[in-house]
Amino acid sequence: MPSESEDVTVAIVVNGEPTTNTVEARTLLVHYLREVVGLTGTNIGCDTTSCGACTVLLDGESVKSCTVLAAQADGHEVTTIEGLARGDTFHPMQEAFREHHGLQCGYCTPGMVMAAVSLAQERGSLTEAEVRIGLEGNLCRCTGYHNIVKAVVAGSAAMNAEASK
Amino acid sequence: MIPAKFSYTRADSADDAIALLARHGDDAKLLAGGHSLLPLMKLRLATPAVLVDIGSLRDLSYIRDAGDHVAIGGLTRHHDVEHSDVLGEHVPLLREAAGHVGDPQVRHRGTLAGSLAHGDPASDLPAVVLALGGTIVARGPGGERTIAASEFFQGFLETALAPDELITEVRIRKTDGAGWAFEKFNRRAQDWAIVGVAAIAGDDPGVALVNMGSTPVRAVTVEQRIRAGASAAEAAEAADNGTDPPSDLNATPEFRRHLARVLTRRALTRAMQGAAQ
Numbered sequence: 001m002p003s004e005s006e007d008v009t010v011a012i013v014v015n016g017e018p019t020t021n022t023v024e025a026r027t028l029l030v031h032y033l034r035e036v037v038g039l040t041g042t043n044i045g046c047d048t049t050s051c052g053a054c055t056v057l058l059d060g061e062s063v064k065s066c067t068v069l070a071a072q073a074d075g076h077e078v079t080t081i082e083g084l085a086r087g088d089t090f091h092p093m094q095e096a097f098r099e100h101h102g103l104q105c106g107y108c109t110p111g112m113v114m115a116a117v118s119l120a121q122e123r124g125s126l127t128e129a130e131v132r133i134g135l136e137g138n139l140c141r142c143t144g145y146h147n148i149v150k151a152v153v154a155g156s157a158a159m160n161a162e163a164s165k
Numbered sequence: 166m167i168p169a170k171f172s173y174t175r176a177d178s179a180d181d182a183i184a185l186l187a188r189h190g191d192d193a194k195l196l197a198g199g200h201s202l203l204p205l206m207k208l209r210l211a212t213p214a215v216l217v218d219i220g221s222l223r224d225l226s227y228i229r230d231a232g233d234h235v236a237i238g239g240l241t242r243h244h245d246v247e248h249s250d251v252l253g254e255h256v257p258l259l260r261e262a263a264g265h266v267g268d269p270q271v272r273h274r275g276t277l278a279g280s281l282a283h284g285d286p287a288s289d290l291p292a293v294v295l296a297l298g299g300t301i302v303a304r305g306p307g308g309e310r311t312i313a314a315s316e317f318f319q320g321f322l323e324t325a326l327a328p329d330e331l332i333t334e335v336r337i338r339k340t341d342g343a344g345w346a347f348e349k350f351n352r353r354a355q356d357w358a359i360v361g362v363a364a365i366a367g368d369d370p371g372v373a374l375v376n377m378g379s380t381p382v383r384a385v386t387v388e389q390r391i392r393a394g395a396s397a398a399e400a401a402e403a404a405d406n407g408t409d410p411p412s413d414l415n416a417t418p419e420f421r422r423h424l425a426r427v428l429t430r431r432a433l434t435r436a437m438q439g440a441a442q
Contacts (some may be wrong), residue, residue: 004172004215025173025216026206035238047166049204050355063242068274071173072196072220097389119269124266136354137268 007049013084014039023070024143028053029063033080041110043083052138055111056080056114062118064137081110084117092162095115096155097148099126104142112138113149120156128153168206175218179225179239179304179331185217186329187306189425195219195331199242200267200275201283201367228252229392234339239302239332241291243272243280256337258345258365262293266345268355280379281317284324284380287357289349291318292381294335296363296373301326302334309333343367346435349375349427352415359415360424362404366391366436377408377425387429397437 009022014037021036033039033056045053047066054065055103057079064077084091089100090114093113103109112135126134131152132145140148176182186193194213196202198221205211215275217227226239228249235255237246253260265282266272266289279288281301291314294301299314303326303417317325326332344366349358360373362384370391372384386403408422 004174006170008173008174024170026168026170028167031167048209049200049267051269052268058273062270064270067200067207069173069196069199069203071175072199072218075221094276099191115270118273133354134269137270 001004006073008022008074010070012073012075012086013077014072015079017134025069025071027070028066029068029070029078030056030065031074031080032073036070038083039077039080039082042075043107045107045111050112050133050139052115053108053111055138057114057118057124060118060121062115065084066139079114081113091117092158093120093152094153096151100147100154102143102151102152108138108140108142112140112152112161116155117159118156120159121124124156125160126153126156166207167204169209169212169354169376171206171213173218174188174215175221176408177221179219179222179333181218182222182331183304183306183329185215185292186331189215189217191328193217193328195282197276197279198242198281199279200271201288202284203280207315219331223396224408229246230255231336234300234336235441237277239276239278241277243267243277244269245274246277249270255339255341256284256297258297258340258363259290259293259337260346261345262289262347264362265289265349271355277335282326283326284320285357286318286321286323286378286380286383287376289347289361289363289375292361292373292375295381295383296371297337297340298367298371299338300336301332302311302336303327303330304333305330309327311336315383321379325424334427340365340367343369344436344439346406346432348432350428352423360421362412362425362427362428362432364429364432364436366433372404372429372433374404374425374429377405377410377421379409379411382408384425384429387433393438398430401426401433404429418425 043053045051192214225238227238272352349361386406390400405422410418
Protein backbone atom coordinates (compact mmCIF):
# COMPACT_ATOMS: atom_id res chain seq x y z
CA MET A 1 0.00 0.00 0.00
CA PRO A 2 1.35 3.45 -0.86
CA SER A 3 2.52 5.77 1.86
CA GLU A 4 0.70 8.91 2.95
CA SER A 5 2.43 12.18 3.47
CA GLU A 6 1.88 15.90 3.76
CA ASP A 7 4.90 16.28 1.49
CA VAL A 8 5.21 14.69 -1.92
CA THR A 9 8.07 14.38 -4.34
CA VAL A 10 6.91 15.13 -7.83
CA ALA A 11 8.63 14.60 -11.16
CA ILE A 12 7.05 16.82 -13.77
CA VAL A 13 8.40 17.54 -17.25
CA VAL A 14 7.90 21.27 -17.75
CA ASN A 15 8.41 22.59 -21.29
CA GLY A 16 10.49 19.52 -22.10
CA GLU A 17 12.76 19.85 -19.05
CA PRO A 18 12.47 17.30 -16.25
CA THR A 19 11.86 18.86 -12.83
CA THR A 20 11.87 17.00 -9.52
CA ASN A 21 10.96 18.65 -6.24
CA THR A 22 9.54 17.82 -2.84
CA VAL A 23 6.59 20.08 -2.09
CA GLU A 24 3.64 20.22 0.25
CA ALA A 25 0.88 17.95 -1.02
CA ARG A 26 -1.47 20.93 -1.09
CA THR A 27 0.76 22.80 -3.58
CA LEU A 28 -1.26 23.80 -6.61
CA LEU A 29 0.26 23.28 -10.02
CA VAL A 30 0.21 27.02 -10.72
CA HIS A 31 2.24 27.69 -7.58
CA TYR A 32 4.63 24.88 -8.47
CA LEU A 33 5.21 26.46 -11.89
CA ARG A 34 5.54 30.03 -10.64
CA GLU A 35 7.29 29.64 -7.30
CA VAL A 36 9.17 26.35 -7.45
CA VAL A 37 10.16 26.16 -11.12
CA GLY A 38 10.25 29.96 -11.47
CA LEU A 39 8.14 30.29 -14.62
CA THR A 40 5.91 33.30 -14.00
CA GLY A 41 4.31 33.49 -17.44
CA THR A 42 1.31 31.55 -16.11
CA ASN A 43 -0.87 34.08 -14.29
CA ILE A 44 -3.25 33.68 -11.38
CA GLY A 45 -6.44 35.60 -12.02
CA CYS A 46 -9.57 34.57 -10.15
CA ASP A 47 -8.10 31.53 -8.37
CA THR A 48 -11.55 29.90 -8.58
CA THR A 49 -11.49 27.93 -11.87
CA SER A 50 -13.37 30.69 -13.67
CA CYS A 51 -11.09 33.07 -15.55
CA GLY A 52 -8.63 30.76 -17.30
CA ALA A 53 -5.57 33.03 -16.85
CA CYS A 54 -3.69 30.06 -15.34
CA THR A 55 -4.39 27.71 -18.28
CA VAL A 56 -1.50 25.39 -19.17
CA LEU A 57 -1.30 22.17 -21.15
CA LEU A 58 -1.20 18.93 -19.15
CA ASP A 59 -0.19 16.11 -21.49
CA GLY A 60 -1.18 18.42 -24.33
CA GLU A 61 -4.65 19.34 -23.04
CA SER A 62 -5.71 22.67 -21.53
CA VAL A 63 -6.30 22.68 -17.78
CA LYS A 64 -6.67 25.40 -15.16
CA SER A 65 -3.52 25.04 -13.08
CA CYS A 66 -5.14 26.72 -10.05
CA THR A 67 -7.37 23.65 -9.77
CA VAL A 68 -4.79 20.90 -10.23
CA LEU A 69 -2.44 19.73 -7.50
CA ALA A 70 1.21 19.51 -8.43
CA ALA A 71 0.92 15.94 -7.10
CA GLN A 72 -1.68 15.18 -9.78
CA ALA A 73 0.81 16.25 -12.45
CA ASP A 74 3.51 13.90 -11.11
CA GLY A 75 4.78 11.78 -13.97
CA HIS A 76 3.13 13.99 -16.58
CA GLU A 77 4.17 16.73 -18.99
CA VAL A 78 3.23 20.38 -18.63
CA THR A 79 3.58 23.07 -21.26
CA THR A 80 3.39 26.73 -20.25
CA ILE A 81 3.40 29.89 -22.35
CA GLU A 82 7.21 29.90 -22.02
CA GLY A 83 7.36 26.55 -23.79
CA LEU A 84 5.59 27.48 -27.02
CA ALA A 85 8.17 29.49 -28.95
CA ARG A 86 11.05 27.80 -30.74
CA GLY A 87 14.05 29.99 -29.98
CA ASP A 88 13.23 33.44 -31.34
CA THR A 89 10.36 32.15 -33.45
CA PHE A 90 6.89 32.56 -32.02
CA HIS A 91 4.45 29.65 -32.03
CA PRO A 92 1.84 30.26 -34.78
CA MET A 93 -0.79 31.06 -32.14
CA GLN A 94 1.48 33.60 -30.46
CA GLU A 95 2.25 35.14 -33.86
CA ALA A 96 -1.47 35.37 -34.61
CA PHE A 97 -2.13 37.18 -31.30
CA ARG A 98 0.66 39.65 -32.21
CA GLU A 99 -0.54 40.09 -35.78
CA HIS A 100 -4.21 40.63 -34.84
CA HIS A 101 -3.48 42.56 -31.64
CA GLY A 102 -5.39 39.99 -29.60
CA LEU A 103 -4.64 41.67 -26.27
CA GLN A 104 -4.65 44.91 -24.40
CA CYS A 105 -3.33 44.65 -20.85
CA GLY A 106 -2.01 41.16 -21.52
CA TYR A 107 -2.97 39.55 -18.23
CA CYS A 108 -5.31 36.95 -19.71
CA THR A 109 -3.09 36.39 -22.75
CA PRO A 110 -0.97 33.42 -21.63
CA GLY A 111 -4.11 31.51 -20.66
CA MET A 112 -5.92 32.55 -23.83
CA VAL A 113 -3.03 31.36 -25.99
CA MET A 114 -2.73 28.02 -24.17
CA ALA A 115 -6.50 27.39 -24.32
CA ALA A 116 -6.47 28.29 -28.01
CA VAL A 117 -3.56 25.96 -28.77
CA SER A 118 -5.36 23.07 -27.06
CA LEU A 119 -8.59 23.83 -28.91
CA ALA A 120 -6.84 24.01 -32.28
CA GLN A 121 -4.93 20.78 -31.61
CA GLU A 122 -8.20 18.99 -30.88
CA ARG A 123 -10.31 20.40 -33.68
CA GLY A 124 -8.00 21.73 -36.42
CA SER A 125 -8.92 24.97 -38.18
CA LEU A 126 -11.56 26.79 -36.16
CA THR A 127 -14.49 28.95 -37.23
CA GLU A 128 -15.41 32.14 -35.40
CA ALA A 129 -18.37 30.38 -33.75
CA GLU A 130 -16.18 27.48 -32.60
CA VAL A 131 -13.69 29.90 -31.08
CA ARG A 132 -16.35 31.87 -29.25
CA ILE A 133 -17.76 28.67 -27.71
CA GLY A 134 -14.39 27.00 -27.24
CA LEU A 135 -12.92 29.91 -25.27
CA GLU A 136 -15.81 30.01 -22.81
CA GLY A 137 -13.37 29.18 -20.02
CA ASN A 138 -11.22 32.28 -20.54
CA LEU A 139 -12.20 35.78 -19.51
CA CYS A 140 -10.78 39.04 -20.87
CA ARG A 141 -11.82 42.34 -19.29
CA CYS A 142 -10.15 44.61 -21.89
CA THR A 143 -10.71 43.64 -25.46
CA GLY A 144 -14.36 42.69 -25.89
CA TYR A 145 -12.88 39.50 -27.39
CA HIS A 146 -13.10 40.55 -31.08
CA ASN A 147 -9.38 40.61 -31.78
CA ILE A 148 -8.79 37.54 -29.64
CA VAL A 149 -11.31 35.64 -31.76
CA LYS A 150 -9.70 36.88 -34.97
CA ALA A 151 -6.30 35.85 -33.65
CA VAL A 152 -7.42 32.33 -32.69
CA VAL A 153 -9.17 31.77 -36.04
CA ALA A 154 -5.96 32.79 -37.83
CA GLY A 155 -3.70 30.96 -35.39
CA SER A 156 -5.64 27.71 -35.71
CA ALA A 157 -5.42 27.94 -39.52
CA ALA A 158 -1.67 28.54 -39.27
CA MET A 159 -1.21 25.59 -36.89
CA ASN A 160 -3.24 23.40 -39.23
CA ALA A 161 -1.16 24.49 -42.23
CA GLU A 162 2.05 23.81 -40.34
CA ALA A 163 0.84 20.40 -39.17
CA SER A 164 -0.08 19.32 -42.71
CA LYS A 165 3.31 20.29 -44.17
CA MET B 166 -6.17 30.34 -2.01
CA ILE B 167 -4.53 27.18 -0.81
CA PRO B 168 -6.22 24.11 0.69
CA ALA B 169 -5.68 23.24 4.35
CA LYS B 170 -2.95 20.69 4.92
CA PHE B 171 -3.75 17.09 4.13
CA SER B 172 -1.94 13.81 3.65
CA TYR B 173 -1.78 12.65 0.07
CA THR B 174 -1.72 9.12 -1.17
CA ARG B 175 -2.16 7.60 -4.58
CA ALA B 176 -4.18 4.44 -5.07
CA ASP B 177 -2.76 1.84 -7.45
CA SER B 178 -6.08 0.05 -7.91
CA ALA B 179 -9.74 0.39 -7.04
CA ASP B 180 -9.33 -2.12 -4.19
CA ASP B 181 -6.34 -0.19 -2.92
CA ALA B 182 -8.47 2.98 -2.86
CA ILE B 183 -11.23 1.18 -0.96
CA ALA B 184 -8.75 -0.14 1.61
CA LEU B 185 -7.40 3.38 2.16
CA LEU B 186 -10.94 4.74 2.54
CA ALA B 187 -11.78 1.97 4.99
CA ARG B 188 -8.73 2.80 7.06
CA HIS B 189 -9.40 6.55 7.26
CA GLY B 190 -13.19 6.62 7.30
CA ASP B 191 -14.78 10.05 7.13
CA ASP B 192 -11.39 11.77 7.24
CA ALA B 193 -10.56 10.66 3.71
CA LYS B 194 -11.83 11.83 0.34
CA LEU B 195 -11.31 10.40 -3.11
CA LEU B 196 -9.65 12.71 -5.62
CA ALA B 197 -10.42 11.99 -9.28
CA GLY B 198 -10.36 15.08 -11.51
CA GLY B 199 -10.72 17.25 -8.43
CA HIS B 200 -12.93 19.84 -10.09
CA SER B 201 -15.61 19.73 -7.43
CA LEU B 202 -13.41 18.86 -4.45
CA LEU B 203 -10.41 21.15 -4.93
CA PRO B 204 -12.46 24.37 -5.24
CA LEU B 205 -14.23 23.45 -1.99
CA MET B 206 -10.89 22.70 -0.33
CA LYS B 207 -9.42 26.01 -1.50
CA LEU B 208 -12.34 27.80 0.12
CA ARG B 209 -11.80 25.62 3.23
CA LEU B 210 -15.39 24.44 2.92
CA ALA B 211 -13.91 20.93 2.80
CA THR B 212 -10.90 19.99 4.91
CA PRO B 213 -10.27 16.26 4.46
CA ALA B 214 -7.29 14.95 6.41
CA VAL B 215 -6.39 12.45 3.68
CA LEU B 216 -6.75 12.61 -0.08
CA VAL B 217 -6.74 9.32 -1.95
CA ASP B 218 -5.81 10.14 -5.54
CA ILE B 219 -7.49 7.71 -7.95
CA GLY B 220 -6.55 9.73 -11.03
CA SER B 221 -4.07 7.15 -12.25
CA LEU B 222 -6.59 4.28 -12.41
CA ARG B 223 -6.78 4.52 -16.17
CA ASP B 224 -8.40 1.08 -16.46
CA LEU B 225 -11.53 2.76 -15.06
CA SER B 226 -11.64 5.22 -17.97
CA TYR B 227 -13.76 3.71 -20.74
CA ILE B 228 -17.06 3.97 -22.61
CA ARG B 229 -18.31 0.59 -23.82
CA ASP B 230 -21.31 -0.68 -25.74
CA ALA B 231 -22.67 -3.32 -23.33
CA GLY B 232 -25.66 -4.58 -25.29
CA ASP B 233 -28.78 -2.96 -23.87
CA HIS B 234 -26.81 -0.23 -22.12
CA VAL B 235 -23.64 1.81 -22.34
CA ALA B 236 -21.08 1.27 -19.56
CA ILE B 237 -19.01 4.27 -18.55
CA GLY B 238 -16.00 3.74 -16.29
CA GLY B 239 -15.70 5.61 -13.01
CA LEU B 240 -12.72 7.69 -14.13
CA THR B 241 -14.18 8.73 -17.51
CA ARG B 242 -13.83 12.47 -18.02
CA HIS B 243 -16.50 14.86 -19.30
CA HIS B 244 -14.28 15.47 -22.34
CA ASP B 245 -14.42 11.77 -23.23
CA VAL B 246 -18.19 11.62 -22.75
CA GLU B 247 -18.63 14.75 -24.87
CA HIS B 248 -16.69 13.18 -27.76
CA SER B 249 -17.87 9.57 -27.51
CA ASP B 250 -19.20 8.01 -30.73
CA VAL B 251 -20.83 5.20 -28.73
CA LEU B 252 -22.80 7.70 -26.66
CA GLY B 253 -23.54 9.80 -29.74
CA GLU B 254 -25.23 6.77 -31.25
CA HIS B 255 -26.94 5.31 -28.19
CA VAL B 256 -27.29 8.02 -25.50
CA PRO B 257 -26.98 11.35 -27.32
CA LEU B 258 -28.58 13.27 -24.43
CA LEU B 259 -25.67 12.46 -22.12
CA ARG B 260 -23.09 13.28 -24.77
CA GLU B 261 -24.72 16.64 -25.48
CA ALA B 262 -25.10 17.57 -21.80
CA ALA B 263 -21.48 16.70 -20.99
CA GLY B 264 -20.44 19.43 -23.40
CA HIS B 265 -22.33 21.97 -21.27
CA VAL B 266 -20.36 21.24 -18.09
CA GLY B 267 -18.04 24.10 -17.15
CA ASP B 268 -15.63 24.83 -19.97
CA PRO B 269 -13.10 22.81 -22.02
CA GLN B 270 -10.42 23.02 -19.33
CA VAL B 271 -12.85 21.75 -16.68
CA ARG B 272 -14.02 18.96 -19.00
CA HIS B 273 -10.41 17.84 -19.51
CA ARG B 274 -10.21 17.05 -15.78
CA GLY B 275 -13.66 16.52 -14.30
CA THR B 276 -15.28 13.08 -14.38
CA LEU B 277 -18.87 11.90 -14.78
CA ALA B 278 -18.71 9.71 -11.67
CA GLY B 279 -17.09 12.51 -9.68
CA SER B 280 -19.96 14.82 -10.59
CA LEU B 281 -22.48 12.19 -9.47
CA ALA B 282 -20.61 11.46 -6.23
CA HIS B 283 -20.45 15.17 -5.43
CA GLY B 284 -24.24 15.28 -5.75
CA ASP B 285 -24.61 18.99 -6.42
CA PRO B 286 -28.21 19.73 -7.47
CA ALA B 287 -26.89 22.62 -9.62
CA SER B 288 -24.66 20.31 -11.68
CA ASP B 289 -25.93 19.21 -15.07
CA LEU B 290 -25.06 15.53 -15.15
CA PRO B 291 -26.80 14.26 -12.00
CA ALA B 292 -30.15 15.40 -13.46
CA VAL B 293 -29.26 13.94 -16.86
CA VAL B 294 -28.42 10.54 -15.38
CA LEU B 295 -31.64 10.72 -13.34
CA ALA B 296 -33.73 11.48 -16.45
CA LEU B 297 -32.05 8.58 -18.24
CA GLY B 298 -32.77 6.18 -15.36
CA GLY B 299 -29.08 5.37 -14.99
CA THR B 300 -27.48 2.92 -12.60
CA ILE B 301 -24.45 3.63 -10.44
CA VAL B 302 -22.10 0.74 -9.67
CA ALA B 303 -20.38 1.24 -6.30
CA ARG B 304 -17.57 -0.95 -4.97
CA GLY B 305 -16.75 -1.16 -1.27
CA PRO B 306 -15.03 -3.56 1.11
CA GLY B 307 -17.93 -6.03 0.71
CA GLY B 308 -17.89 -6.03 -3.07
CA GLU B 309 -19.99 -4.30 -5.69
CA ARG B 310 -23.60 -3.15 -5.55
CA THR B 311 -25.77 -1.23 -8.00
CA ILE B 312 -27.77 1.84 -7.06
CA ALA B 313 -30.54 3.29 -9.22
CA ALA B 314 -30.09 6.98 -9.94
CA SER B 315 -33.55 7.53 -8.45
CA GLU B 316 -32.20 6.23 -5.10
CA PHE B 317 -28.76 7.79 -5.35
CA PHE B 318 -29.29 11.50 -4.67
CA GLN B 319 -30.45 11.89 -1.07
CA GLY B 320 -29.83 15.49 -0.07
CA PHE B 321 -27.69 18.53 -0.76
CA LEU B 322 -24.26 17.08 -1.62
CA GLU B 323 -25.45 13.79 -0.10
CA THR B 324 -25.63 10.52 -1.98
CA ALA B 325 -26.25 6.87 -1.22
CA LEU B 326 -22.53 6.24 -1.59
CA ALA B 327 -20.93 5.01 1.65
CA PRO B 328 -17.72 6.71 2.82
CA ASP B 329 -15.71 3.62 1.88
CA GLU B 330 -17.26 3.13 -1.56
CA LEU B 331 -15.99 4.09 -4.99
CA ILE B 332 -18.05 4.47 -8.17
CA THR B 333 -16.53 2.03 -10.62
CA GLU B 334 -19.08 2.34 -13.41
CA VAL B 335 -22.17 4.23 -14.56
CA ARG B 336 -24.65 2.33 -16.71
CA ILE B 337 -27.10 4.08 -19.00
CA ARG B 338 -29.77 2.24 -20.95
CA LYS B 339 -29.65 2.89 -24.68
CA THR B 340 -32.24 5.38 -25.88
CA ASP B 341 -31.94 4.57 -29.59
CA GLY B 342 -34.58 6.38 -31.59
CA ALA B 343 -36.11 8.31 -28.68
CA GLY B 344 -36.24 12.09 -28.96
CA TRP B 345 -34.30 14.06 -26.38
CA ALA B 346 -33.28 17.56 -25.41
CA PHE B 347 -31.18 19.38 -22.83
CA GLU B 348 -32.01 22.97 -21.88
CA LYS B 349 -29.77 25.05 -19.64
CA PHE B 350 -30.47 28.62 -18.61
CA ASN B 351 -27.60 30.71 -17.27
CA ARG B 352 -26.22 34.20 -17.57
CA ARG B 353 -22.61 33.39 -18.45
CA ALA B 354 -21.37 30.61 -20.68
CA GLN B 355 -19.39 28.59 -18.15
CA ASP B 356 -21.76 29.00 -15.19
CA TRP B 357 -23.86 26.44 -13.40
CA ALA B 358 -27.43 26.32 -14.60
CA ILE B 359 -29.85 28.69 -12.91
CA VAL B 360 -32.31 26.00 -14.02
CA GLY B 361 -31.75 23.12 -16.42
CA VAL B 362 -33.93 20.38 -17.90
CA ALA B 363 -32.97 17.00 -19.30
CA ALA B 364 -35.73 15.27 -21.27
CA ILE B 365 -36.05 11.98 -23.07
CA ALA B 366 -39.27 11.21 -24.95
CA GLY B 367 -40.52 7.89 -26.35
CA ASP B 368 -42.24 4.95 -24.64
CA ASP B 369 -40.41 5.44 -21.36
CA PRO B 370 -40.13 9.20 -20.93
CA GLY B 371 -37.77 10.78 -18.43
CA VAL B 372 -37.62 14.41 -17.35
CA ALA B 373 -35.33 15.76 -14.63
CA LEU B 374 -34.50 19.23 -13.39
CA VAL B 375 -31.23 20.93 -12.47
CA ASN B 376 -31.12 23.33 -9.48
CA MET B 377 -34.78 23.04 -8.48
CA GLY B 378 -34.23 21.64 -4.97
CA SER B 379 -31.67 20.11 -2.64
CA THR B 380 -31.18 17.21 -5.07
CA PRO B 381 -31.66 16.82 -8.82
CA VAL B 382 -35.41 16.41 -9.20
CA ARG B 383 -37.31 13.96 -11.39
CA ALA B 384 -40.40 15.72 -12.82
CA VAL B 385 -42.73 12.82 -12.10
CA THR B 386 -45.98 14.62 -12.91
CA VAL B 387 -44.62 15.75 -16.26
CA GLU B 388 -43.67 12.16 -17.10
CA GLN B 389 -47.14 10.92 -16.09
CA ARG B 390 -48.81 13.51 -18.31
CA ILE B 391 -46.63 12.55 -21.29
CA ARG B 392 -47.51 8.88 -20.80
CA ALA B 393 -51.19 9.88 -20.70
CA GLY B 394 -50.82 11.57 -24.07
CA ALA B 395 -50.50 15.22 -23.05
CA SER B 396 -48.87 17.76 -25.34
CA ALA B 397 -45.49 19.25 -24.48
CA ALA B 398 -47.15 22.46 -23.29
CA GLU B 399 -49.72 20.64 -21.13
CA ALA B 400 -47.12 18.39 -19.54
CA ALA B 401 -44.68 21.25 -18.91
CA GLU B 402 -47.21 23.17 -16.84
CA ALA B 403 -46.52 20.66 -14.05
CA ALA B 404 -42.72 21.00 -14.25
CA ASP B 405 -42.37 22.73 -10.89
CA ASN B 406 -44.72 20.35 -9.04
CA GLY B 407 -43.04 18.99 -5.96
CA THR B 408 -39.93 21.15 -6.30
CA ASP B 409 -38.37 23.38 -3.65
CA PRO B 410 -36.17 25.74 -5.67
CA PRO B 411 -33.44 27.71 -3.92
CA SER B 412 -33.15 31.48 -3.75
CA ASP B 413 -29.86 33.16 -4.61
CA LEU B 414 -28.61 36.30 -6.30
CA ASN B 415 -29.42 34.84 -9.73
CA ALA B 416 -33.07 33.97 -9.18
CA THR B 417 -35.95 33.85 -6.73
CA PRO B 418 -37.80 30.56 -6.23
CA GLU B 419 -40.72 32.01 -8.23
CA PHE B 420 -38.46 32.81 -11.18
CA ARG B 421 -36.96 29.33 -11.01
CA ARG B 422 -40.45 27.79 -11.11
CA HIS B 423 -41.23 29.89 -14.18
CA LEU B 424 -37.95 28.85 -15.81
CA ALA B 425 -38.65 25.18 -15.06
CA ARG B 426 -42.01 25.35 -16.84
CA VAL B 427 -40.68 27.28 -19.84
CA LEU B 428 -37.51 25.22 -20.25
CA THR B 429 -39.44 21.96 -19.84
CA ARG B 430 -41.87 23.04 -22.54
CA ARG B 431 -38.98 23.85 -24.87
CA ALA B 432 -37.19 20.62 -24.07
CA LEU B 433 -40.30 18.47 -24.51
CA THR B 434 -41.25 20.23 -27.73
CA ARG B 435 -37.89 19.34 -29.21
CA ALA B 436 -37.76 15.87 -27.68
CA MET B 437 -41.27 14.92 -28.83
CA GLN B 438 -40.48 16.02 -32.38
CA GLY B 439 -38.16 13.05 -32.62
CA ALA B 440 -34.58 12.04 -32.48
CA ALA B 441 -33.38 14.63 -34.97
CA GLN B 442 -31.91 17.64 -33.19
